[in-house]
Amino acid sequence: MDKLLAAALKDLAREVDAGFDTLLPVPPDARAPLYEAMRHAVIGGGKRLRPMLLVATAQLYGGSRAQALRAALAIEAVHAYSLVHDDLPCMDDDAMRHGKPSVHKAFGEAMAVLAGDALQALAFEILSDVNTFADPYVRAELVHALAAAAGAGGMVGGQVMDIAAEQGGFDLPAITRMQQLKTGALLAAAVEMGAIVAHVPHEGRVHLRGYAHDIGLAFQIADDLLDHEGDAKLAGKALRKDAAAGKATFVEQLGADRARAQAGMLVDQAIAHLAAHGQEADLLRGLARYIVERDR
């Protein structure tokens, strides 16, 4: 990871933690465990990739950092809720997340379901808050970008396809489509929401969408490669689950070498979409490279 990105991610992680700490004060009533579970899910873990994409995009076009940060909290809340529900026994049944117990291990299954549900609602409450985004058009557009990316036409739809992929029988186009929904949609929404906050004009958005599309696919190929060859200790969770599950993946379809080459090509292509920008786009370039290098 380059120094610029490392410093930016470090600053942002602190701001995201502080933002959730303010948004989720534990109330002095019977809801305390709900808030504790929500805080467990969103504070002090994760690389904050989606927030970074959103903030870096907004910054590139001179958008308000305060507004970008609030939108970043919303998309991170959706990402975090999806992990909480993913980890449930009836889903992936993962006991660890970000190197600590998953929410249902720490707070029980019912609380994990409800904390995830409340985090999704929180995301839309943040985005529709008149005190953050004075312009109602910005509020409505942010909500629409996130809701469309999060639901059956995006992330949740991709998760269902992912479950079906465990039965095998998915070819490369089907895997690509699945991954575009499962992780690509939310990564693309991060870039789109940054563009909304910064009022990026149409032409700029076309390039940003190309960038987002390419890093989304590169991200998932890298994820498959990590699952194939990564270090469970570094990842903070169990790996090589895909092969064990007999699941269709990019690596299984292409082989590791071709998959790696494909991810590299996508990163170059993503960076090419930023050609109109000088060094002020270096953060987005660094993010594109990091996405295939990260140790999960």
Add this chain to the structure above:
Amino acid sequence: MDKLLAAALKDLAREVDAGFDTLLPVPPDARAPLYEAMRHAVIGGGKRLRPMLLVATAQLYGGSRAQALRAALAIEAVHAYSLVHDDLPCMDDDAMRHGKPSVHKAFGEAMAVLAGDALQALAFEILSDVNTFADPYVRAELVHALAAAAGAGGMVGGQVMDIAAEQGGFDLPAITRMQQLKTGALLAAAVEMGAIVAHVPHEGRVHLRGYAHDIGLAFQIADDLLDHEGDAKLAGKALRKDAAAGKATFVEQLGADRARAQAGMLVDQAIAHLAAHGQEADLLRGLARYIVERDR
């Protein structure tokens, strides 16, 4: 139930079913079971009380019926998702809902979690749709009203309190607060969203909020009474679970007679908030009465 309300509920049920049928076409891919599960949850069941409250409120102030209907689909999607998650084995573990198998019984637990999640996202996608609500202020306000009512500060927070209430030790103010969050917040949001669609001025909203507050509380007392003395066959699901669970309820605190009197008083009070209106508010009056009479 009076004839006016019976006819209106019948018409609305058909429109809600048709609306969800259009919104959720089963796609010809691996996501098909997700859409089937979502359709199972929202089509052909439930009394559509929240949609009716929303549409009747909008209608009272001359709001667009088409817009009110779309907003009604959104709030019903949130209500339906909460029932899907409530019925999960790790929550209430209910096998039946609206006289048919609950979603996890019909589609499995993972699909029930995901269908619920996707229904919540759908709600906000509907409300932020520029093709339905041209005015971005209306879109943003609708989203905020629903998100605030659905999350940790509303419905989900109330559900967590409800779980805590099973341990006993809740007094009457605590039960009231719990119910205000658990069901009151969403019923109040239905009225508020109807007011947003119809651009109701401030003074009108104050009265509508009073109405919504009173019917919300009456609703929950009636629910406790039904659980205490209702007919499981008519309700289409198991009853008398609260007493079995040793849970704090209005009936347990007040006794059935005083609880019934309290619900009746709240209905009268709710109707008094509509005093400025003539017979054009009869639908809302009928709803207030129905809320304590219904057989669940």
